[in-house]
Amino acid sequence: MASCPGASWNWRPQGVFRTARLLCLSALISELMSQNGAAAWTYNYSGSAYSWNSSRLFCQRFFTDLVAIQNKDEIAYLNDFLPYYKDYYWIGIRKINNQWTWVGTKKTLTKEAENWADNEPNNKKNNQDCVEIYIKSASAPGKWNDEPCGKRKRALCYTASCQDAACSRHGECIETIGNYTCSCHPGFYGPDCEYVRECGALELPQRVLMNCSHPLGDFSFNSRCSFRCAEGYTVDGARELECLASGNWSNKPPDCVATPCPPLRPPQRGSMRCLHAADAHPRQSSCSFSCEEGSVLVGPELVQCTASGVWTALPPVCRAIACEPLESPAHGSMACSPSSRPFQHNTSCSFHCADGFVLSGADTVQCAGVGQWTAPAPVCQASQCQSLQAPNRARMNCTHRFGAFQYQSACSFTCGEGSLLVGASQLQCLATGNWSAHLPECQVITCMPLPSPQNGTVTCDQPLGRSTYKSTCQFTCDEGFSLAGPERLDCTPSGHWTGFPPTCEAIRCPGLPAPERGRLDCSDTHGEFSVGSTCSFSCREGFRLEGSNSVKCEASGRWTAPPPTCEGTAAAPTSAVRCPALAMPEQGTMSCRHRLGAFGSNTTCSFGCRAGFTLRGEHVLRCRPSGQWTAVTPACTAVKCSELPMVETLLMNCSNPWGQFSYGSTCTFHCPEGQLLNGSARTACQHTGQWSTAMPTCQGGPLTVQETLTYFGGAVASATGLAIGGTLLALLRRRCRSKDDGRSPLNPQSQLGTYGVFTNAAFDPSP
Structure with a gap:
């Protein structure tokens, strides 16, 4: 093969050429084309070495592409034809998506076509994605080796001989050295696949009709023929053939065979007769039908087999004479004999209604011979209760599921302000047609009159006139007395006051001790050290009184002066003696008398506690000449109330600011849903150590008369309770008579107050 001067073409990827070498390259390409023929497969190579990508650009610009090697003969030819260069030649195979691929045809390298040298590919375990061919290698001539694509080697190119119109477009053009061959597609043959296979014309059986299409010639490859039969016949075999x-x-x-009609069966409770012609042609067959007695024919009496193999109509059926279907009435049931359906002649059906419903119509019907029932089907109507009217001062709200005041109707009742419902709050219409309870009534809410506390007064406001509901009573005490209990009580919707009435207790001053080496004498009007009490002091012989010789307890709970001391006639050198400073106890009071300076010798301090707290320790402390107090500072602790028990049906919630169940503790009560609270919903631990109200109970319904005769509190004088009891017992007797008359029982909460004392001796059961 000729070569250009300069030992290489010196081609650059950017397309820059030296003029002399470009002319030489053109002459070389022309020589190659003339030697191998314009339509033959030819090989070319570059005179200079480039990277794999640049080598491919070179081949694509001047030829077809980097060479694609197809067989061993081609490899041997290239090894003989090409000159030896130590850097060898790039070929058109590269690793794409981790697979070795011919870049010109985009086909993956098959195992059979591999031509790797020993220990190849990837013997260096790095990015060697391009392939070179060892031309005239001493150890592996014609073998392949993978190399990094950036290395510079000569480009081995080819010029394709196959054209678009090669092989008549009916085969695959296969390049060979200096020529090409055709691998014909199925159905074609010839050197250039120019001939098509022929199947020959078809011979048709009798009555067979054919329709064909011949895209490549009459009855040749890809010709298709479809078949059908004359009227009265059916295709037996393939409906379409392909060459x-x-x-x-x-x-x-x-083949075409006569079309049969599907076989027929006689109807149930009936019979069938069929006629067939002698030659058994299907279109001449006919069948007639009839039914047994008691049944009627539904459908045609005669059917015939048509030429298309179908009957002129569907075969008829014999239907037994039956009545219209019946259904169980709403809220009822139905039983029929016989139980099988449809409802044939002589079927009998009976009807029943569910509880709360009454049958309207015949309880039994029968299917007569004409296909009609002897009577219409009955219905179940809800039981009717008596209509209700809202009681006096009451509101009524009713819901009706099945009709006004009928079964499962429900009516609820509420009373206006100032009235209490006595009786059931809801009535239901039962299945028997009766209401679940008597009609309730609204009674005026009345709380028990409240007496004035001893040494105090009560003032009440009754805004609703006759009803004491929403009444408010305020309590005050006389001078020298303090209120023990709530200052205000309200009449609640249950007919109870919100708590026990308070008491007026005498205000007390802190206790006074007799002076050391002296005497104390007191006069008490309302109790020891109460308001108005006066105390006088005196000393033994040889001692003199230092301070007031008498003190008086004022309404503020303080003495008019500190208690005095008894001192010797000569004064002792005690001015330098000091006791530790004292602090006032929490929730308490402290009063000190300093004779020789703050907390000096013979200083006395008196202690007391606020209401609701008690003093723990000495009431009076004195500073000794030794500089020590006669006792430790006392403390004030909250007064304890009795512990409230836990009742399973009563829910209790308490707050305890000074300790559990101590002064200031408050507890609230409520009952589970569906139960009523009997008593006050709140109680408080008072400074007396007593709860302000009794612990309530939970009950499911109204109280009985026997439950009413209960002691509800001990703070009211028995004489007052007995005085009020006469009126209440009269009301009880009237209610007992009402109960005997069949009316609702009395709810005692509507007439009895929370407070009062009743004894068996006060109750007269006579009418």
Whole structure:
């Protein structure tokens, strides 16, 4: 092969050429084309070495592409034809998506076509994605090796000989050295695949009709023929044939056979007669039908077999004479004999209603011979209760599921402000047609009159006139007395006051001790050290009184002066003696008398506690000449109330600011849903150590008369309770008579107050 001067073409990827070498390259390409023929496969190579990508650009610009090697002969030819260069040649195979691929055809390298040298590819375990061919290698001539694509080698190019119109477009053009061959597609043959296979014309059986299409010539490859039969006949065999690539038809032509009609069966409770012609042609067959007695024919009496193999109509059926279907009435049931359906002649059906419903109509019907029932089907109507009217001062709200005041109707009742419902709050219409309870009534809410506390007064406001509901009573005490209990009580919707009435207790001053080496004498009007009490002091012989000789307890709970001391006639040198400073106890009071300076010798301090707290320790402390107090500072602790028990049905919630169940503790009560609270919903631990109200209970319904005769509190004088009891007992007697008359029982909460004392001796059961 000729070469250009300069030992290489010196081609650059950017397309820059030296003029002399470009002319030489053109002459070389022309020589190669003339030697191998314009349509032949030819090989070319570059005179200089480039990277793999640049080598491919070179081949694509001047030839077809980097060479694609197809067989061993081609490898041997290249090894003989090409000159030896130590850096060898790039070929058109590269690793793409981790697979070795021919870049010109985009086909993956097959195992059979591999031509790797020993220990190749990837013997260096790095990015060697391009392939070179060892031309005239001493150890591996014609073998392949993978190399990094950036290395510079000569480009081995080819010029394709196959054109678009090669092989008549009916085969694959295969490049060979200096020529090409055709691999024909199925159905074609010839050097250039110019001939098509023929299957030959078809011979058709009698009554067979054919329709064909011949895209490549009459009865040749890809010809298709479809078949049908004359009227009255059906295709027996393949309905379509195809001329295959082998030159044979895909099947033999079909036959046409007479079309039969599907067999018929006589109807249930009936019979069938069929006539057939002597030659048994299907279109001449006919069948007639009839039914047994008691049944009627539904459908045609005669059917015939048509030429298309179908009967002129569907075969008829024999239907037994039956009545219209019946259904169980709403809220009822139905039983029929016989139980099988449809409802045939002489079927009998009976009806029943569910609880709360009454049958309207015949309880039994029968299917007569004309296909009609002897009576219409009955219905179940809800039981009717008596209509209700809202009681006096009451509101009524009713819901009706099945009709006004009928079964499962429900009516609820509420009373206006100032009235209490006595009786059931809801009535239901039962299945028996009766209401679940008597009609309730609204009674005026009345709380028990409250007496004035001893040494105090009560003032009440009754805004609703006759009803004491929403009444408010305020309590005050006389001078020298303090209120123990709530200052205000309200009349609640249950007919109870919100708590026990308070008491007026005498205000007390802190206790006074007799002075050391002296005497104390007191006069008490309302109790020891109460308001108005006066105390006088005196000393033994040889001692003199230092301070007031008498003190008085004022309404503020303080003495008019500190208690005095008894001192010797000569004064002792005690001015330098000091006791530790004292602090006032929490929730308490402290009063000190300093004779020789703050907390000096013989200083006395008196202690007391606020209401609701008690003093723990000495009431009076004195500073000794030794500089020590006669006792430790006392403390004030909250007064304890009795512990409230836990009741399973009563829910209790308490707050305890000074300790559990101590002064200032408050507890609230409520009952589970569906139960009523009997008593006050709140109680408080008072400074007396008593709860302000009794612990309530939970009950499911109204109290009985026997439950009313209960002691509810101990703070009211028995004489007052007995005085009020006469009126209440009269009301009880009237209610007992009402109960005997069949009316609702009395709810004692509507007439009895929370407070009062009743004894068996006060109750007269006579009418």
